[in-house]
Amino acid sequence: MRRLFAGLAAGFLLLSTAACGSSDGSGTSDAGASDGTTKVKVGVIPILDVAPVYLGQKQGFYAERGLELELVPAQGGAAIVPGVVSGQFQFGFSNTTSLLVAQSKNLPVKAVANGVASTAEDGADFAGITVKKGSPLTSPRQLGGRKVAVNTLNNICDTSIRESVRKDGGDPSKVEFVEMPFDQMPAALDGGRVDAACTPEPALATVKAAGGKSIASNFYDVSPDLTVAMYFTSRQYAQKNPELVKRFREATAESLKYADSHPEEVRRILTTYTKIPDTLLAKLTLPRWPAEPDRASIERLAQLAQQDGLFKQSPDLDELLP
Amino acid sequence: MRGSGALLGAAGLAGFLALCEAVPRLGVVDADYFPPAARVGDALLTELGDRSFWTALGDTLTGWALGLSIAVTAGVLAGVVIAVVPHLRELTASTVEFLRPIPSVALIPLAVLLYGTALRSVLLLVVYAAFWQVLVQVLYGVRDVDPVAEETARSYGLGTWARGRYVLWPTALPYVMTGVRLAASVALILAVTAELVIGAPGLGARIAVAQTSQAVPEMYALIVVTGLLGLLVNVGARTVERRALAWHQSVRGEVTV
Numbered sequence: 001m002r003r004l005f006a007g008l009a010a011g012f013l014l015l016s017t018a019a020c021g022s023s024d025g026s027g028t029s030d031a032g033a034s035d036g037t038t039k040v041k042v043g044v045i046p047i048l049d050v051a052p053v054y055l056g057q058k059q060g061f062y063a064e065r066g067l068e069l070e071l072v073p074a075q076g077g078a079a080i081v082p083g084v085v086s087g088q089f090q091f092g093f094s095n096t097t098s099l100l101v102a103q104s105k106n107l108p109v110k111a112v113a114n115g116v117a118s119t120a121e122d123g124a125d126f127a128g129i130t131v132k133k134g135s136p137l138t139s140p141r142q143l144g145g146r147k148v149a150v151n152t153l154n155n156i157c158d159t160s161i162r163e164s165v166r167k168d169g170g171d172p173s174k175v176e177f178v179e180m181p182f183d184q185m186p187a188a189l190d191g192g193r194v195d196a197a198c199t200p201e202p203a204l205a206t207v208k209a210a211g212g213k214s215i216a217s218n219f220y221d222v223s224p225d226l227t228v229a230m231y232f233t234s235r236q237y238a239q240k241n242p243e244l245v246k247r248f249r250e251a252t253a254e255s256l257k258y259a260d261s262h263p264e265e266v267r268r269i270l271t272t273y274t275k276i277p278d279t280l281l282a283k284l285t286l287p288r289w290p291a292e293p294d295r296a297s298i299e300r301l302a303q304l305a306q307q308d309g310l311f312k313q314s315p316d317l318d319e320l321l322p
Numbered sequence: 323m324r325g326s327g328a329l330l331g332a333a334g335l336a337g338f339l340a341l342c343e344a345v346p347r348l349g350v351v352d353a354d355y356f357p358p359a360a361r362v363g364d365a366l367l368t369e370l371g372d373r374s375f376w377t378a379l380g381d382t383l384t385g386w387a388l389g390l391s392i393a394v395t396a397g398v399l400a401g402v403v404i405a406v407v408p409h410l411r412e413l414t415a416s417t418v419e420f421l422r423p424i425p426s427v428a429l430i431p432l433a434v435l436l437y438g439t440a441l442r443s444v445l446l447l448v449v450y451a452a453f454w455q456v457l458v459q460v461l462y463g464v465r466d467v468d469p470v471a472e473e474t475a476r477s478y479g480l481g482t483w484a485r486g487r488y489v490l491w492p493t494a495l496p497y498v499m500t501g502v503r504l505a506a507s508v509a510l511i512l513a514v515t516a517e518l519v520i521g522a523p524g525l526g527a528r529i530a531v532a533q534t535s536q537a538v539p540e541m542y543a544l545i546v547v548t549g550l551l552g553l554l555v556n557v558g559a560r561t562v563e564r565r566a567l568a569w570h571q572s573v574r575g576e577v578t579v
Contacts, residue, residue, distance in 0.1 A: 043439070046521075046531050074439045075521035075530055082431065088438025183533040187355040206536045210354065275537035 038244060039068045042231070043080035043089035046073040046273050048126070048201050049116040049229055050093055051266045052289050054273055056255025065247040073273070085109065085234050091248060095229040097156035097310070100302050104315040108235035112245055112322050113252035114293040115229035118219035119285065125217035126287040127200035127228075129161055132189040133211030137196060140216045141170030146195035149180050149188055156228065157198035159304050160218035167221050186210060201287075205280045222304060223297035230293055249322065256289040295321060357539045365539035366546060375528070379547070382524035385441055385513040386555075389448025393509065394502055397453050401460025402490075411461070418457070426451035426512050430519055444516040444524070451512045452505035456498070463497030464490060496570055503559040510555050514548050525551075 044050040084092040150157035162172035185197040186206040346353040369375045426447045433443040517526025532541035
């Protein structure tokens with residue numbers, strides 16, 4: 001889940017380049033190949049969250065709809081957002097806050113399908129605020145004046161952690177956030193370099209295996225059904241290929257449903273594109289994969305982000321959401 | 323002499339491995355985050371048996387070799403032209419000195435925007451980093467031409483091509499070779515870095531996947547592989563340099579009077 005939330009930098013860059021980014025068009029047009037299958041490239045981050053599209057590809061949900069999926073692993077939103085806007089990828093995976101920020105800056109991004117959602121179970125989410133073994137911290141309100149690691153500043157992790165602190169009666173403005181990749185957080189916690197960390201799976205399982213624990217489910221605290229990430233395309237591509245986008249959305253919805261009801265197959269497909277060790281694999285808390293994004297939760301997330309000053313102008317959800 | 327050098331080198335490596343084994347075992351660092359050498363070795367063996375590892379290795383070497391070839395060709399051509407054409411050197415000097423220190427990795431957003439996560443992104447970064455190494459050496463090399471030799475060649479009626487071949491090239495070659503050797507290492511570093519940061523297919527991307535998957539021994543095993551590659555590249559470049567400059571006094575070790 002590393003750098004999943006790193007779209008910010010990309011968004012900033014794109015402000016100046018989006019205009020010329022579409023110079024080589026937005027990829028293939030609807031016509032597709034003569035045999036009716038169209039090749040689409042999807043920029044994904046090789047993490048737990050995108051297991052459904054790997055499963056859907058294997059199950060043939062995309063092929064049934066004439067889509068030949070090429071899943072291109074990229075190292076995070078910083079690579080995916082520009083890739084989609086410039087037409088290198090037809091679709092991409094990004095966390096919701098990054099998409100909101102991109103939209104608020106008028107980048108031509110358009111969400112097309114749900115990505116991943118929190119588990120709607122407080123204390124048993126696929127991400128949490130973790131502390132090391134023996135830490136005196138037991139609840140988010142104590143985080144004031146403490147160092148908390150997030151993968152990207154001014155993104156979904158710090159926004160949601162501030163909400164956890166607020167809900168628990170603490171002062172979110174006193175929390176000191178530091179930036180580091182998710183995978184380095186377990187060691188940083190153990191070494192005492194940070195007091196708490198925003199850890200999704202599999203870092204969460206690593207922390208727990210080392211005796212640490214989760215003191216709050218920050219995504220849950222924003223909304224029990226928080227839409228954490230979505231698949232998106234560029235507005236030009238969506239306008240040019242409405243039919244194809246519709247097929248991608250349907251296939252993805254079916255894949256999400258399938259993944260949600262086949263957790264064992266999810267764990268199995270993970271071994272094909274990640275290197276999560278067997279010892280952790282069985283302990284992973286899987287997220288939920290609802291077929292549709294939850295608009296109310298996205299509105300709440302946008303509100304909190306607005307409050308944190310992430311937007312210069314409010315994002316237009318009608319423009320962004322499918 | 324050479325035998326004892328290799329022996330010492332091996333002893334140094336063994337000592338280093340022993341240190342890597344001891345540090346986590348003694349609890350200086352947590353073995354979960356820095357596994358002992360034996361566990362990394364295990365993971366390395368597993369990697370070697372995995373076909374996708376070899377594909378990744380091939381991808382990295384392709385990016386390195388292509389990038390290096392382009393950079394060396396472009397660097398030599400540009401260097402000779404800049405050095406030979408009057409005033410061109412003065413005209414370009416400030417621009418070269420401005421562009422040269424820009425770290426290649428700073429161009430990653432540009433690379434992604436232009437080429438996505440494909441091989442061409444890697445090539446852009448590799449070529450950008452390696453090109454300057456060669457160019458600057460070529461510029462020095464051409465400047466080093468002995469004016470007396472040049473004048474002598476002229477008075478013997480050698481044409482432009484002949485002077486280039488028999489005066490300029492032999493003088494510049496040792497510099498070019500140094501440039502190539504430096505570029506070869508830089509190109510490898512940049513190829514792996516680009517894959518690591520962008521996610522272009524290759525060893526770097528594999529390291530990134532191991533990182534995000536909390537597969538610590540596998541990550542170190544892959545890092546060891548990149549280290550070994552660097553070692554091979556350096557040894558290879560030195561060999562090429564020695565062969566190409568067998569006639570040169572720096573290699574012959576002849577005492578000059």
